[in-house]
Amino acid sequence: MALHDLVAQTVAGLGYDLVELERSAGGTLRVTIDFPWNSAEEEKFVNVEDCERVTRQLQYTLEVEAVDYKRLEVSSPGIDRPLRGDKDFERFAGEVVDIVLKAPMGAAAAGQVAANRRKFRGTLEKAEGAGWQVTWSDEPEPLPGQKPSKKKKEAPVLQVLGFTLDELKEARLAPIVDFKGRKRPGVQEQGK
Incomplete structure (x- = not known):
């Protein structure tokens, strides 16, 4: 065996x-x-x-x-748990993940993404039809303790990359440390 x-x-x-x-x-x-x-x-x-x-x-x-x-x-798998198959992707849909493609996106990649880019961090979602997608914004996150601007801001431009499991070299949960506890999508915080 x-x-x-x-x-x-x-x-x-x-x-x-x-x-x-x-x-x-x-x-x-x-x-x-x-x-x-x-x-x-x-x-x-x-x-x-x-x-x-x-x-x-x-x-x-x-x-x-x-x-x-x-x-x-x-x-245990830890905070940067590898994602292997459809079961793992279904389990962690809605979480922030890091993916690495086997091959660069190529010239067919339209928009603001470099054609030779292979690494992406975004929110994992089920794509329409078959496959998966990650959604992200290249807008920087506000720094801790920074007060939000009172000016009206435009909505951040979201980018989406669709992929199949065959196109992936590696996929892992993004190692995001939040000392108040990891928040699941759709779960309300206690006391707010």
């Missing part, structure tokens, strides 16, 4: 999803786990006890299967 399949099967047997498996040249095996997503349930987050539980089971399984490794690291 292939290493990826062995680890995925073990992790799934414990009630988790395998997000990423990396094997370094130094013999370190890095396993990233998350809870399976169900839109009807409240989102759960991986904690230290979950990682410890998976580590113990994987150590046993890898020993039985005689897999050669020097060190095993099991962790």
Whole structure:
């Protein structure tokens, strides 16, 4: 059995999803786990006890299967979680993501975007028809503590890039740190 399949099967047997498996040249095996997503349930987050539980089971399984490794690291996906398939894209629709295309947009890219650009940060949305899109504005964010201008401002120009999963080299949640807690789209803040 292939290493990826062995680890995925073990992790799934414990009630988790395998997000990423990396094997370094130094013999370190890095396993990233998350809870399976169900839109009807409240989102759960991986904690230290979950990682410890998976580590113990994987150590046993890898020993039985005689897999050669020097060190095993099991962790949660973190704030810059990689997005792999349609399921991940559906789960994180409405979130800010960083995407990298396999090839530059080319001369067909109309508008204000450079034709050789491959990296984008924007809000992930389901595109009409098939595929996905990111929407962003190149207008700078106001600095923390900066008072908003009283002058009437024009609405920011939004740009949209449509793509399919085949065109992506990499996609991750944007590592945005908000010490008041990450806000989900459509959720009202308490006390306001």
